[in-house]
Amino acid sequence: MLIYNLLCIGIDMINIGICGLGTVGQSSLEHIVKFKDEIRSNVSANFRISHVADLDIESKNLNGLDVITTNNAMDLAKNPDISIIIELIGGTTVAYEVVSESIKNKKHVITANKALIAEHGDKIFKLAKEANIFFGFEASVAGAIPIIKALTHNMLNEKIFSIFGIINGTCNYILDQMATKNLDFKTALAEAQSLGYAEADPSFDIGGNDAAHKISILASLIYKIPLPYKKTYIEGIESISSMDIKYSDELGYTIKHIGVTKENNDLVECRVHPMLVPKDNILSQVHNVMNAVLVSGERFGSSMFYGHGAGGDATASAVIANLVEAINFDQNIDRTNLKISESIGTKNKKIKEIDDIENSFYIKIHAKDVTGVMAEITNILAKENINIEAVTQHEPNESGSLIPIVMITDSVLGSSINKAIKKIKCLDNVKGEINSIRVLKLHG
Amino acid sequence: MLIYNLLCIGIDMINIGICGLGTVGQSSLEHIVKFKDEIRSNVSANFRISHVADLDIESKNLNGLDVITTNNAMDLAKNPDISIIIELIGGTTVAYEVVSESIKNKKHVITANKALIAEHGDKIFKLAKEANIFFGFEASVAGAIPIIKALTHNMLNEKIFSIFGIINGTCNYILDQMATKNLDFKTALAEAQSLGYAEADPSFDIGGNDAAHKISILASLIYKIPLPYKKTYIEGIESISSMDIKYSDELGYTIKHIGVTKENNDLVECRVHPMLVPKDNILSQVHNVMNAVLVSGERFGSSMFYGHGAGGDATASAVIANLVEAINFDQNIDRTNLKISESIGTKNKKIKEIDDIENSFYIKIHAKDVTGVMAEITNILAKENINIEAVTQHEPNESGSLIPIVMITDSVLGSSINKAIKKIKCLDNVKGEINSIRVLKLHG
Numbered sequence: 033m034l035i036y037n038l039l040c041i042g043i044d045m046i047n048i049g050i051c052g053l054g055t056v057g058q059s060s061l062e063h064i065v066k067f068k069d070e071i072r073s074n075v076s077a078n079f080r081i082s083h084v085a086d087l088d089i090e091s092k093n094l095n096g097l098d099v100i101t102t103n104n105a106m107d108l109a110k111n112p113d114i115s116i117i118i119e120l121i122g123g124t125t126v127a128y129e130v131v132s133e134s135i136k137n138k139k140h141v142i143t144a145n146k147a148l149i150a151e152h153g154d155k156i157f158k159l160a161k162e163a164n165i166f167f168g169f170e171a172s173v174a175g176a177i178p179i180i181k182a183l184t185h186n187m188l189n190e191k192i193f194s195i196f197g198i199i200n201g202t203c204n205y206i207l208d209q210m211a212t213k214n215l216d217f218k219t220a221l222a223e224a225q226s227l228g229y230a231e232a233d234p235s236f237d238i239g240g241n242d243a244a245h246k247i248s249i250l251a252s253l254i255y256k257i258p259l260p261y262k263k264t265y266i267e268g269i270e271s272i273s274s275m276d277i278k279y280s281d282e283l284g285y286t287i288k289h290i291g292v293t294k295e296n297n298d299l300v301e302c303r304v305h306p307m308l309v310p311k312d313n314i315l316s317q318v319h320n321v322m323n324a325v326l327v328s329g330e331r332f333g334s335s336m337f338y339g340h341g342a343g344g345d346a347t348a349s350a351v352i353a354n355l356v357e358a359i360n361f362d363q364n365i366d367r368t369n370l371k372i373s374e375s376i377g378t379k380n381k382k383i384k385e386i387d388d389i390e391n392s393f394y395i396k397i398h399a400k401d402v403t404g405v406m407a408e409i410t411n412i413l414a415k416e417n418i419n420i421e422a423v424t425q426h427e428p429n430e431s432g433s434l435i436p437i438v439m440i441t442d443s444v445l446g447s448s449i450n451k452a453i454k455k456i457k458c459l460d461n462v463k464g465e466i467n468s469i470r471v472l473k474l475h476g
Numbered sequence: 477m478l479i480y481n482l483l484c485i486g487i488d489m490i491n492i493g494i495c496g497l498g499t500v501g502q503s504s505l506e507h508i509v510k511f512k513d514e515i516r517s518n519v520s521a522n523f524r525i526s527h528v529a530d531l532d533i534e535s536k537n538l539n540g541l542d543v544i545t546t547n548n549a550m551d552l553a554k555n556p557d558i559s560i561i562i563e564l565i566g567g568t569t570v571a572y573e574v575v576s577e578s579i580k581n582k583k584h585v586i587t588a589n590k591a592l593i594a595e596h597g598d599k600i601f602k603l604a605k606e607a608n609i610f611f612g613f614e615a616s617v618a619g620a621i622p623i624i625k626a627l628t629h630n631m632l633n634e635k636i637f638s639i640f641g642i643i644n645g646t647c648n649y650i651l652d653q654m655a656t657k658n659l660d661f662k663t664a665l666a667e668a669q670s671l672g673y674a675e676a677d678p679s680f681d682i683g684g685n686d687a688a689h690k691i692s693i694l695a696s697l698i699y700k701i702p703l704p705y706k707k708t709y710i711e712g713i714e715s716i717s718s719m720d721i722k723y724s725d726e727l728g729y730t731i732k733h734i735g736v737t738k739e740n741n742d743l744v745e746c747r748v749h750p751m752l753v754p755k756d757n758i759l760s761q762v763h764n765v766m767n768a769v770l771v772s773g774e775r776f777g778s779s780m781f782y783g784h785g786a787g788g789d790a791t792a793s794a795v796i797a798n799l800v801e802a803i804n805f806d807q808n809i810d811r812t813n814l815k816i817s818e819s820i821g822t823k824n825k826k827i828k829e830i831d832d833i834e835n836s837f838y839i840k841i842h843a844k845d846v847t848g849v850m851a852e853i854t855n856i857l858a859k860e861n862i863n864i865e866a867v868t869q870h871e872p873n874e875s876g877s878l879i880p881i882v883m884i885t886d887s888v889l890g891s892s893i894n895k896a897i898k899k900i901k902c903l904d905n906v907k908g909e910i911n912s913i914r915v916l917k918l919h920g
Binding site for chain 1: 514515776804
């Protein structure tokens with residue numbers, strides 16, 4: 033160990049420790065080896081992966097790399113030889129300990145861990161600011177899409193109106209397959225699982241939690257508020273049926289799972305849910321597992337960033353972009369990252385309740401085929417001041433069964449829609465669940 | 477003047493001079509005034525617009541701003557009080573003098589001038605490197621889209637396969653209107669002119685020169701070659717007919733004007749021309765005047781950046797992003813910009829001739845409705861080893877007139893297609909011009 037250190041740790045040699053050698057960790061290692069020259073041309077110091085930690089390090093392929101290995105990531109967090117820690121352990125327990133210990137020891141930290149930031153970001157950014165270190169998380173939102181860089185370095189010089197993002201590849205794949213192949217939810221989910229696009233337990237993705245982690249990171253970044261994850265409204269895609277997709281299509285919309293953050297008068301919206309996206313909005317054209325983030329600002333207008341949101345190589349490319357920044361930070365060539373740690377959490381803005389947020393809504397009601405039922409429904413909507421923009425009545429799915437009625441409303445409060453739906457449900461001629469989905473009205 | 481300087485030029489006050497108060501200049505001025513707090517939060521020094529130059533400065537509205545004005549931009553380039561020059565004069569004569577004089581005087585320079593960089597970039601980057609100053613040109617390619625930042629700071633850590641860009645809003649608007657409203661080229665151009673999307677003399681945009689400027693900047697950036705503008709193949713959209721658009725649509729393609737740069741085995745392609753883009757490629761969904769740049773890399777896969785490519789406010793937002801960088805550069809907070817000036821032109825790679833580049837082609841031939849003509853055409857193609865992927869025969873436009881035959885070929889050399897077209901033209905049963913358009917085969 034001593035001889036190793038004497039031989040290798042020279043002047044201007046920056047030692048990097050990778051914690052966690054899963055798909056992204058392995059790919060990051062490969063990337064650094066394969067493209068060392070390209071990376072080297074973007075920095076002004078020598079660097080190398082000096083240490084690697086993984087619970088199951090014995091089984092990992094290190095491509096004959098001369099690195100020190102350990103099962104315990106905390107060894108790396110405490111090792112004074114290491115300047116940069118790449119945390120790819122995942123989860124919020126060990127990862128949090130490793131990251132906070134690393135920062136306390138004045139190491140620069142790079143992570144792809146959205147859960148960690150969404151849940152512990154306030155503490156981490158505070159630590160990073162105090163320790164004066166680099167904290168990079170480009171890979172935590174939308175994988176290879178350089179959305180963190182674009183926002184922090186190009187777009188935050190004006191008022192940002194909103195972000196609408198397709199930021200969960202699993203949801204997008206399932207909805208896209210349902211739409212293009214006319215599959216039902218369960219079949220599309222099974223297909224996603226067989227292709228590795230969905231986990232065995234898919235609830236975290238399809239339930240919206242993963243997207244909520246990501247949108248809360250973007251919200252805190254652009255509005256400089258504490259991480260709003262706990263106040264984020266979360267709705268998944270489990271209740272979207274192939275009928276909803278078909279009816280939406282007929283009305284000119286594609287259903288996507290969208291993360292939304294907006295600000296107006298110091299009130300911030302932060303939410304994830306399915307949305308009907310107009311087909312002339314470019315977000316509707318994001319297919320398969322691809323991600324896309326549409327940002328609207330007062331001066332630049334609308335910009336969209338599109339790319340691979342997951343996968344080892346794509347995520348690793350974002351980790352490597354951060355690595356270049358971390359090395360340049362360490363060498364006092366680029367200290368801009370500090371602005372991020374310094375600004376997040378400095379503004380205290382109220383997060384709006386979902387009931388207080390206005391949206392246009394798609395509503396699907398199943399009613400008996402009797403005269404007067406439409407009048408009953410529209411009377412209830414009128415009483416809640418809900419205007420109807422479009423209404424279509426469909427053939428029953430099976431002969432003699434209920435008639436699906438589909439409506440698109442004007443922009444109304446979430447609370448009004450809920451009240452109206454409650455009342456409509458009580459009608460004798462209305463049966464079963466009433467499905468409501470928000471409609472995106474912004475033209476991107 | 478003396479009192480002014482004593483009062484205003486204190487410690488850490490960075491003086492900025494704007495040269496050229498056209499649409500972008502005026503908008504940059506407004507942006508800095510309106511969003512001073514937002515910009516200030518991203519830098520660590522005070523700044524102000526101290527000087528403004530415009531040939532017609534007397535007629536300009538300065539919003540009551542306390543600035544020193546002049547008709548002569550060279551006054552600003554020589555003024556030792558100014559640290560940052562924003563060049564928005566346009567053209568390549570005065571602008572070049574102002575920029576090179578400014579750099580020689582150790583001023584940081586920001587420009588939106590693509591012609592200037594495409595034509596004089598090699599000299600300018602050399603000067604910038606020697607003077608150790610910031611040279612920013614984010615606004616020169618695709619307006620508000622932060623493509624320069626994304627490439628230089630996030631994507632150049634691996635092998636970049638290609639860029640395909642819709643980088644001229646005028647061309648995109650005209651082709652999009654032709655496709656969606658079934659207009660002919662002249663009508664669509666007239667509409668673009670009436671809306672201010674095309675100049676009175678539109679040749680620079682519709683002829684492809686503007687796009688060629690931009691793609692050559694991107695090529696030199698990603699492949700580190702000298703500016704390849706003079707070797708860039710340039711083809712405009714003047715010969716695209718509404719029939720081409722209709723036939724392409726039937727085959728599943730949308731026609732777009734695309735800037736392309738690619739590299740393989742140290743051979744670089746740099747070209748702009750119309751292309752048939754498959755409808756399942758997201759580039760085909762870029763409508764109106766919007767721009768989009770699709771970048772493909774070995775690790776991140778395909779990423780697309782979409783936004784406003786022109787217009788005062790959008791372009792100014794990119795100028796302001798550079799301004800923040802320039803201030804941080806000046807304050808030694810972010811010196812990464814030097815890597816750009818240092819790297820451009822360091823690699824000498826051959827630019828491929830258009831004849832030596834392979835593409836799939838769309839070919840439209842007008843032939844007499846006689847037996848044997850199709851065999852004559854396909855025989856010629858076979859002799860040049862050109863395989864046909866799809867062929868459609870259309871109804872004549874007018875009764876008794878020629879029959880349009882449309883083919884999509886496999887990937888072949890430009891020289892082979894030219895040879896074949898020359899021979900086909902000589903056939904007795906073939907009349908008039910033969911239109912050939914390249915086909916994009918990459919799935920983005």
